[in-house]
Amino acid sequence: MIRLALAVLLFLVAPLAPVAAMNIERVVSPGGIEAWLVQEDSIPVITMEVAWTGGTASDPSEKSGLANMVSALLDEGAGDLDSAAFQERVDDIAARISFSAESDHFRGSLQTLANARDEAFRLFSLAISSPRFDEDAVERIRAQILTSLARNRDRPDWIVEDTWFKSALGDHPYARAGEGTSDSISQITRDDLADYTKRILARDNLKIAVVGPIPAAELGALLDKTFGTLPKEADLPAIPNVELPEKGEVVVVVRDFPQSVILFGSQGLLRDDEDFIPAFVMNYILGGGSFSSRLMEEVRVKRGLAYSVGTYLDPRTHAAFFFGEVGTKNERVGQTLAIIRRELASMAKNGVTEAELEDAKTYLTGSYPLRFTSNRSIANQLLGIQLENLGIDYVERRNALIEAVTQEDIARVAARLLKPENLLVTIVGKPDLSTDSGLPERDDMAPAPSAHPSGVPH
Numbered sequence: 001m002i003r004l005a006l007a008v009l010l011f012l013v014a015p016l017a018p019v020a021a022m023n024i025e026r027v028v029s030p031g032g033i034e035a036w037l038v039q040e041d042s043i044p045v046i047t048m049e050v051a052w053t054g055g056t057a058s059d060p061s062e063k064s065g066l067a068n069m070v071s072a073l074l075d076e077g078a079g080d081l082d083s084a085a086f087q088e089r090v091d092d093i094a095a096r097i098s099f100s101a102e103s104d105h106f107r108g109s110l111q112t113l114a115n116a117r118d119e120a121f122r123l124f125s126l127a128i129s130s131p132r133f134d135e136d137a138v139e140r141i142r143a144q145i146l147t148s149l150a151r152n153r154d155r156p157d158w159i160v161e162d163t164w165f166k167s168a169l170g171d172h173p174y175a176r177a178g179e180g181t182s183d184s185i186s187q188i189t190r191d192d193l194a195d196y197t198k199r200i201l202a203r204d205n206l207k208i209a210v211v212g213p214i215p216a217a218e219l220g221a222l223l224d225k226t227f228g229t230l231p232k233e234a235d236l237p238a239i240p241n242v243e244l245p246e247k248g249e250v251v252v253v254v255r256d257f258p259q260s261v262i263l264f265g266s267q268g269l270l271r272d273d274e275d276f277i278p279a280f281v282m283n284y285i286l287g288g289g290s291f292s293s294r295l296m297e298e299v300r301v302k303r304g305l306a307y308s309v310g311t312y313l314d315p316r317t318h319a320a321f322f323f324g325e326v327g328t329k330n331e332r333v334g335q336t337l338a339i340i341r342r343e344l345a346s347m348a349k350n351g352v353t354e355a356e357l358e359d360a361k362t363y364l365t366g367s368y369p370l371r372f373t374s375n376r377s378i379a380n381q382l383l384g385i386q387l388e389n390l391g392i393d394y395v396e397r398r399n400a401l402i403e404a405v406t407q408e409d410i411a412r413v414a415a416r417l418l419k420p421e422n423l424l425v426t427i428v429g430k431p432d433l434s435t436d437s438g439l440p441e442r443d444d445m446a447p448a449p450s451a452h453p454s455g456v457p458h
Contacts, residue, residue: 040211074197103316108127125227164424251425259330262333264337266424292363331432345420347418352411
């Protein structure tokens with residue numbers, strides 16, 4: 001009954017306070033642990049999202065997949081509770097505890113009914129400070145990961161991304177598969193798992209966001225109980241910064257598929273680059289705005305070459321990428337790539353129309369409140385803003401930054417980023433790379449049609 005109540009609350013959660021009216025508090029515990037809090041009393045559910053610097057890129061080169069394996073095991077028993085007992089206790093109080101590993105961060109998530117918060121936070125604390133890594137749990141999770149890795153060998157989307165990063169970055173940590181390899185996963189020991197938690201899960205590399213019915217003073221005390229036993233400082237490996245070489249290349253992984261999956265990419269912009277917001281708006285117009293984007297109009301709507309095509313910015317801590325992806329029939333690969341390159345070159349040369357820019361601003365500013373419709377979505381937004389070092393007032397400033405973007409800004413950043421000759425293209429399938437001869441340069445600057453695009457980053 002308790003679990004059902006929590007599920008109903010999480011599913012039927014009503015929109016919370018408008019973004020402009022949301023009060024974000026910086027809470028510092030007596031022990032010096034900081035969190036951002038939105039006290040929201042209308043729903044009796046507390047959500048906490050946390051992240052530590054040090055994700056899959058921090059794995060030892062011979063033990064790739066270590067962070068991912070740790071993330072699957074932290075809720076498989078902790079303290080004096082084995083896996084079954086821990087999971088049963090979490091279920092009894094209708095809480096949700098989960099962990100995941102990204103390239104730059106190790107993340108944790110907690111959701112609990114407010115009246116069970118003390119026990120839920122205690123269990124979360126046990127998971128991060130006293131994980132058991134019992135042999136039966138370790139071997140069960142190891143087997144699951146190995147099964148997943150075997151499936152990846154036949155997944156074109158996984159192959160094309162793995163090939164792209166290895167081709168672009170060589171032996172850089174970002175080029176390693178986050179789940180590891182069959183060899184590396186087989187070598188990971190219980191000591192490796194325990195060592196990772198001691199090195200990475202510390203207090204100085206921790207960011208926390210909390211949303212729900214909890215006052216700041218009570219949260220401060222709870223933070224010390226939950227995180228106070230962690231090491232003061234993390235032991236993070238040095239990861240080099242990297243930029244992509246300015247040279248184009250097409251890499252084909254031949255597989256007998258009727259359709260080719262294509263990933264294309266080049267140098268992007270770091271999140272603190274002064275051109276990032278103009279690039280964000282530019283990308284929406286080019287390929288980030290679903291049916292309102294130029295690429296969707298030219299590739300799908302006009303020619304029916306693909307079901308979907310899109311581009312996105314991927315800024316990380318030590319590198320930044322501009323990516324695009326598309327899937328099309330093998331015989332249409334050459335034509336599809338030629339049109340994509342033409343569209344990139346056209347925007348780099350001609351920029352965007354005033355109408356395109358105004359439509360993009362209307363959508364990007366008008367849709368922003370939709371990212372704050374529940375306590376969990378708010379917590380995720382606040383955590384992302386912290387990880388990107390955007391400042392606690394970013395929610396208030398963000399739309400003004402979008403509105404300030406000009407056509408001149410777009411022209412500048414498009415010329416800086418969109419260089420079709422520098423694209424690294426990886427393809428999985430049996431593509432025909434010949435093109436229709438004489439594709440004309442795109443001189444028409446007609447605005448793309450309006451639609452309902454997919455989500456976009458901060």
